[in-house]
Amino acid sequence: MFVSTRNSRIGLMLFAIYLVLYGGFVLLAAFSPQTMEATPLAGVNLAIWYGFGLIVAAILLALVYGWACRASERGPSAADGARHNFAPKTPHDHRRDGARPVPGGSEGGSP
């Protein structure tokens, strides 16, 4: 049960981050559409940068979530440790997990 509450807390935090990004896009498009026509970088307009950015952000946040949750499921003691050690989702843990048969491909394997 503990793991689930911790996962759902991480989930809600990442959800809030994405909500701000997405809300910003929708409000900007609704109330200041001309801003979307600006070309800040490489001659490509803000509408495309922001749109692509939202898609990439969704994929990155999803990977962060998968990574963070996996750290909490390595058993009760490990989950407890991860609780005090929230930020660094250590490459060390990652490597150890990589040895397990199933989750190995979850980060790098998707297109």
Place this chain on the structure above:
Amino acid sequence: MIHEPSTLAIAVFLVFVAATLGLSTYLGKKAKSSAGYFAAHGQIPWFVNGVAFAGDYLSAASFLGICGMIAFYGYDGFLYSIGYLAGWVVALFVVAEPMKRLGKFTFADALNARFNSPGIKLAAGVSTLAVSVFYLIPQMVGAGVLVQPLLGLPHWAGVVLVGAVVIFIVVTAGMVSTTWVQFIKGSLLVVFSTVLTALILARGFYVMPGAADETQTVVKQADGQVLVNGQPRGTGPSESQLNPVGHISRLPGDVEKTGPLGPLEFFRVLQQSEVVLYSSETTRSADGTTTTTYSPKPTPGSRILRPGEHPTFKGIRSDKLFDKLNFISLMFALFCGTASLPHILIRYYTVKNEAAARKSTIVGIACIGFFYVLTLYMGLGAMTSGALDVTDSNMAAPLLARSFSELLFAVISAIAFTTVLGTVSGLILASAGAVTHDLLESSGAVHLSDHERVRLAKIASVGVGTVAIVLGILFKELNVSYLVGWAFSVAASANLPALVMLLFWTGTTRQGIIAAVIVGMASSLAWILLSGETFEKVYGLSASDALVPFSQPGIVTIPLGFATLIAVSLATRERAQS
């Protein structure tokens, strides 16, 4: 209209359908119990399930609808891509793991986990059925649209064909074969979209020599005869067909062609070019003749790549607050809708545990996100391919493929068709689950053995499939993505408040859930039926007579669902305590 059936296309198409059916029959032998039929024994590997999510989700609306909308109007279609993907964030971060933890076969199971109330099952079952049927209509319409040019069959034949094949898939094997069909289709869709995008970038942009910017007309006479550009439709002498359209009229630096382009260069060049788009106008005269005129409209690239050109999104350039609210409301419904779609939610029961549910969602998001990035390239590629049919935006992606090669056209069309097959079978399965598991059994009217339950679900599949076929034929005039917008609004309004509050508020009561589902469903349906868009497109009345101030219900009815749940829960809790 511009496309005649080709032997190669038909051959490739038949191979696809035959392979799908063969696989389905083979896998069907393995699933006999109800756990196998509804949830594939919970034994689908998470990676397969994740790609199957993409297969379920990337329906005709995504592949045909979005590409078509981008090809005809530019950036606006991509707003749907952004909204559809954003919904997955809600699904992953908020709903995925609790759904897996609480439920067994259906969405109603999860809602009912704490209360064991027939009322909840009934309300959730009805809403599952309503959303599924709403979502089924555009898929069936899409199937008809697709089969018409591919096989040279009339629209109704396409709808019946899809319906029959899907019913066969669902009846033979249930969730196991549906999942594998979705997996194969999801992979093919992503792979071939990548191929198409690579070809677009390698071809670059070019000014078409001798491309005529002519006004084209289609006249439908009262006796049913169709005149194209003043002559009867056909390929013979003194007959005429619509000319394929969509080309660049000026490139930056007035060059003739750009050669291969990089992914960002593609947008930069288009931004500075000029593209010929077509606008249409339809007039009806007293003798029953309908004339549609398509006029060329040279448009600067900078306008094509900004939001707010499509009628649905024009509101953002209006000064009226309600017009802006309409846009915000649609984007809000797309955001909330995904996590409430029954055919997506049931996919959480096909995997082993919560971790697998989470991992498959991540794979799903990666595939779907990648695909949606490609939609912008494919849509804009189609816009400038010189292959478009002015009368039908849904055919943009297949016609783009045809501008490269006939074989690619055949493959893309066949994939688009399996896309429809896959999504429809998922929806029918969700509906069948709702009918047997939620409506019949839980209402206490019948008690079923495992075997009877599967048989009943199969009968329900045939029933729902037949209804879908009939509706798909009746609604053939309606725009595919417009209908999908309805389904998202209803799903989000009816299901999301109950699901979220159950997970995060301990004060939620049984009555609160029932009330929220019913109020959310009824209010969003009523809003849609009373909206300007429905007045105009369905009833043929003036949009200004509509009874609600803007067309998209989400921003009002989703909060209304939450408010209802909280109010009713508070009221019923006090009564329980006193």
